[in-house]
Amino acid sequence: MTNFLSNAVIVKIRARYAKRLVREDYENLVTCSGVSEIAAYLKNKQTYHESLLNIDDKNVRRSFLESVLNQYFFEDLASIAKYDLTFGRKIFKYILKKFEIRQINRFLIFLKSGDVSKFECSFPKFLKSRSKVKFDSFNKAKNYNDLLNAVYKTEYYEILKSNIDENLNFDINKIETELYNNIFSMFFEAINKLNSKVKTKIKKFLYSCVDVSNAIRIARAKKFYSADDNFISGITFSFGDYKFLKYNFLKDSNFSDFSFIDDSIDSIQKLEKFSKIMRFKWSRKNIRYSDISEVVGFSYVFLKEMEISNVINIIEGVRYGISKEKIRQLLIL
Numbered sequence: 001m002t003n004f005l006s007n008a009v010i011v012k013i014r015a016r017y018a019k020r021l022v023r024e025d026y027e028n029l030v031t032c033s034g035v036s037e038i039a040a041y042l043k044n045k046q047t048y049h050e051s052l053l054n055i056d057d058k059n060v061r062r063s064f065l066e067s068v069l070n071q072y073f074f075e076d077l078a079s080i081a082k083y084d085l086t087f088g089r090k091i092f093k094y095i096l097k098k099f100e101i102r103q104i105n106r107f108l109i110f111l112k113s114g115d116v117s118k119f120e121c122s123f124p125k126f127l128k129s130r131s132k133v134k135f136d137s138f139n140k141a142k143n144y145n146d147l148l149n150a151v152y153k154t155e156y157y158e159i160l161k162s163n164i165d166e167n168l169n170f171d172i173n174k175i176e177t178e179l180y181n182n183i184f185s186m187f188f189e190a191i192n193k194l195n196s197k198v199k200t201k202i203k204k205f206l207y208s209c210v211d212v213s214n215a216i217r218i219a220r221a222k223k224f225y226s227a228d229d230n231f232i233s234g235i236t237f238s239f240g241d242y243k244f245l246k247y248n249f250l251k252d253s254n255f256s257d258f259s260f261i262d263d264s265i266d267s268i269q270k271l272e273k274f275s276k277i278m279r280f281k282w283s284r285k286n287i288r289y290s291d292i293s294e295v296v297g298f299s300y301v302f303l304k305e306m307e308i309s310n311v312i313n314i315i316e317g318v319r320y321g322i323s324k325e326k327i328r329q330l331l332i333l
Contacts, residue, residue, distance in 0.1 A: 009083040009293040013300045016080070017287055019047045021307055023333055029314045030327050035062050038315055048072065062319045063120065066312050070099075073308045074127055080297055087294050090190035091301055097183040100133055104156060104179065107138070107147060108172050116142055144168060155182055173217070173235045181239050184210065188240035194294065201295045203242075208282060209302075210237050212275035219271050276332045280306055306332050 021029075025045070032038045039057035042048040051072035055065070077095055081088030103121050110119040121139060128135050138150035144164055151157050159178045164170045184206075191202050214236045221227035221235060279302060286299035310331045317327035 006291075006293040010291070010296050012083060013080065013293075013296050014287065016076075017300055017303065020303070021045070021047075021311070026310060026314070026331055026333065029311065030318075030324050032314075032318055035065060035315055035319050036060060038311075038318060039065055042311070051075070062315055065315060069308055069311060070127070071125060073304060074099075076304060077301060080300060083293070083297065087190065087194065088297060090187060091298055094183060094187045095301060095305070096127065096130060097186075099127065100131060100156070101176070101179045101183065103138070104147070104151070104160075105172065105176050107141060108170070108175065111144065111147075112170075112172060144170065173221075177217075177235050177237060181237055184237060184239040184242070188242070192240075198292050198294050201290070201292050202298060205282060205286065205295060205298065207242050209279050210242060212278055213237065216272055216275055273329075273332070276306070280332050 025041075029038055029041060032041060036058050039052060039055060039060045043052040043055075043057055048069075051068060055068060074092075074096070077092050081092040106121065107116070107119050110116045119139075119141075132154045133156075134150045134152070137146065141147050141150055144160075148157060148160055151160060156179060159182065160175065163175045163178070187206070191199055191206070194202065217235050217237075218227075218232055221232055225231065227235075283299040283302040283306075286295050287303065290296050290299070310333075313330040314327055316322075317330065
């Protein structure tokens, strides 16, 4: 991409970012009395107006509103991808597969708990037309074989098939690790095709994000399973030339080791939020100061994903009567 085109893309993406929800918007959403009021508020925001224009905000259900917001997210992402047809499409594919993996993991959690009937996922129409996953079969799945049928002819099939034994036992952490390593490897290959300067910047950003994800997985493993190094090596992400640099980033952030995780379960939640805040700050810094369009675009995707997550957390918090203070604590700002 020429410098002129790159600068033009950066300008367009920053213009979109300028229309984001801000602290005042989140506070107004938190104080809404119900899902209908949240829908009405979002409908009056320029960014969400077109996507929510035709919904009946007075009678909208939580699950439907969340589905519409996910649909909006993927449409917004697709339009961003058009700015850079080569790498942009790879980013879109990466995010799409992240969404699919999250739903697979959610299903496995419900299945493991023995209450799969409560599994529900509203797949955006936009996603259905671009995915090889059979979403209708997925939502009707009652067991592991049903899940295999839903993902047949996708890259997930062999991973899931190889991770269940004759007694129908499976390790959710191991499956999730292999699924994510698969898409990280795909994205890594796309990054390696970029020029040296862009490749270095994107790798640094991606690897930093994966580092914090690995740290959380290790913290959970030590907290809940008293895991040894052999177990931990099986649940940490590893792909391409990426290697987890132990606890270096935690040391840089005043966390010298993981001893604090033995104090309370709350410490795990704090670490998770801490990691999200780190990713948020890195992305915000990139979108404001980077002169590389691919870095700015990738950062915009992270920030938009966090915005949608914030809104959905508010919707669910208001719907289920969670206190306003607890909802505020879930937000990444």
